Amino acid sequence: MTESPENRSFVALLCAVNVGGTGKLPMSDLRAMCERIGFDDVRTYIASGNVLFSTGLDADAARDALEAALHQYAGRPVGVVIRTPAEMARVRAANPFPSAVPSRVGVVFLDAPPDADTAGRARGVAEEEIALGDQEIYVHYPQGMGRSRLHLPGATGRATTRNMNTVTKLAALAAERS
Template sequence: MATTYAALLRGINVSGHRKVPMAELRSLLEGLGHRNVRTYLQSGNAVFTTDRTDASEDELTTELEDAVEERFGFRVDCLVRDAAYLRAVADACPFPAAELEGKQLHAVYCSAPVTPDRFAALDREAFLPEDFALGDRVLYLYVPDGLGRSRLGDAIARPAVTKGLVATGRNWNTVLKLVEMTEES
């Protein structure tokens, strides 16, 4: 049985650094035996289908990270998540997503569960009206003025909070587009 996944690459094509052209990423994923490969934007979003029932998300992630390093000469942290997970993240959003602009809401996908103790040192009141909520390997981030101006986003990205995690964020428009793309396959 085939499964459709999204691959989320962290920190590529930012300010001309760590360039991974999307056509080459599609070719790389096809070379790994995946099909129906499509990319979205230039920021490291790919959707693919695989018939491999023996591979876990973690195994697919490691294969992709190794292949990117071999092809481009640098390692890129990646997360691979299936269509059902992406749908569940969108459906579980605790913020009024339909009422917000895409830039005001973000999903920060994480490689492991995010627990409240990681954020215990943050004074949430100091960041209001910005806020966050924890989900299944995801942090929902509400930033009414956008992420570029977010003090909470900066605080959450600090190594003390993200230590030991691969974390990569997507704005809500991208979250929904990836759900749509994985469900089309």
């Protein structure tokens, strides 16, 4: 799809959806919700709250519209982090752990730059390696995310994690739209 000046493509990453038994949201419901809001060309990717769409809204307005619809659906606030196709490509390319197993590299997507001292203030660090991005925190989990006790104090506000396999696929799907 070629993006017109009025229609922009985005990737929305929902926070705390379909992870560990919390925040169940069927992706068919998410697609329908996005279409009701007026988003076009809606596509979800795996059941962890990833949705690609296009809209005439800017990123902040699209996020606000989706968060409002999610709040109505879930009865509680559900945070959303928005990225453009170019931003997703940048996140993928900036992976500071390219030789690590992709499923063991997590990207914490934030709605603001992480604090410069985030890595130094992290608690529960065992073998994890932490690197800061523009609006992301990259973490290499040598033993896997599920075994980690890592707590990142700079991951407040809207924050959600995807592994590098998911980031790579979302970047590729988003690139098809731009």
